[in-house]
Amino acid sequence: MALKTKQLQENFGTEILDIDLACVDDDAFDEIRAAWQRDPVVLFRRQSLTEAELIAFSRRFGNLDLEVIRDINTSEDVLDDRVPELFFVSNLHFADGRKVGGLSNDEVVWHTDQIFRQRPASGSIFYGIEMPSDTGKTSFCNMARAYDTLPDDLRSQVEGKRSVCKYGTEQPLSGFMRANVDKNFRREATSAAEIEEIDRRTPQATHEMILENQATGQRSIYLSPNHTAAIEGLDDEEGAALFDALFDHAVQPSNIYTHAWRNGDVLMWDNARLLHRREAFDPGIPRLAKRTTVYMDPEYFAVPRAVSG
DSSP states (O other), X not given: OOOEEEESSSSSOEEEESOOGGGOOHHHHHHHXXXXXXXSEXXXXXXXXXXXXXXXXXXXXXXXXXXXXXXXXXXXXXOOTTSTTOEEEESOBOTTSOBSSEXXXXXXXXXXXXXXXXXXXXXXXXXXXXXOTTSSOEEEEEHXXXXXXXXXXXXHHHTTOEEXXXXXXXXXXXXXXXXXXXXXXXXXOOSHHHHHHHHHHSOOEEEESEEEOTTXXXXXXXXXXXXXXXXXXXXXXXXXXXXXXXXXHHTOGGGEEEEOOOTTOEEEEETTSEEEEEOOOOTXXXXXXXXXXXEEOTTTSOOOOOOOO
16 A cells, blocks of 8 residues: 655655554555654654554564663652553653653753663654643754765764763763753762662663664764763864764754644654754643654664674
């Protein structure tokens, strides 16, 4: 079958029309996967999915991450062992005061998920159930397009470079993030024991700064302002200068798509090819979404892996 699609904007973002994700046959799934392989952001509107249906659809792309929040949160108050495949994104609370989900209503700055992990699960499938209208928008920066438009001198500087990434309390490499530390969603540790626990769960990882999809040849810049701590072979000043040049080049308006959420949206994004950020919104406005996180199949997608030596 040929899926009906439309572009979300000129440079990237694909909406797939007239499909029910609760009952996708093999041919339709192959086309959905091909669409995501081409475009790092894929949208489906007006979906109505049970948790089991969302999980089953997500699993067709690869194994699901069952530890998405445990790596970085020593508290158990946002974990739901009932459905370990799902991460609840919400500012709501249960009657006993426990959080329904994480991330609340604060602004979330530019980042890419899980770059601090040795083996990031880079696929995000986000199902918006109760989404505030005209607020809390999410923006995506296309790092594949950013690579394609790199000036020759900057391309030669980053070619072959590897970055050291870490979750924790160290100062990030990016001058952007140092200037916006109050908006950084990294949870700052409050004790030596908590720092030790964070370090145990998330040892530093080294990743290639340019990822390539072996199936398509598409290349993308792989970095994150809040977790890239160093660039191998460069001192702090040189590393920060290269990082900030890459970041400034990437976050041009022509590389950015901003999504205005509607109830029933299912949005898939590939963290190996994107940065993303979210606007803050009124804490009095309820928000509820469910997200799966996928270890993407390397036969079809660029998969970030820790490197050594």
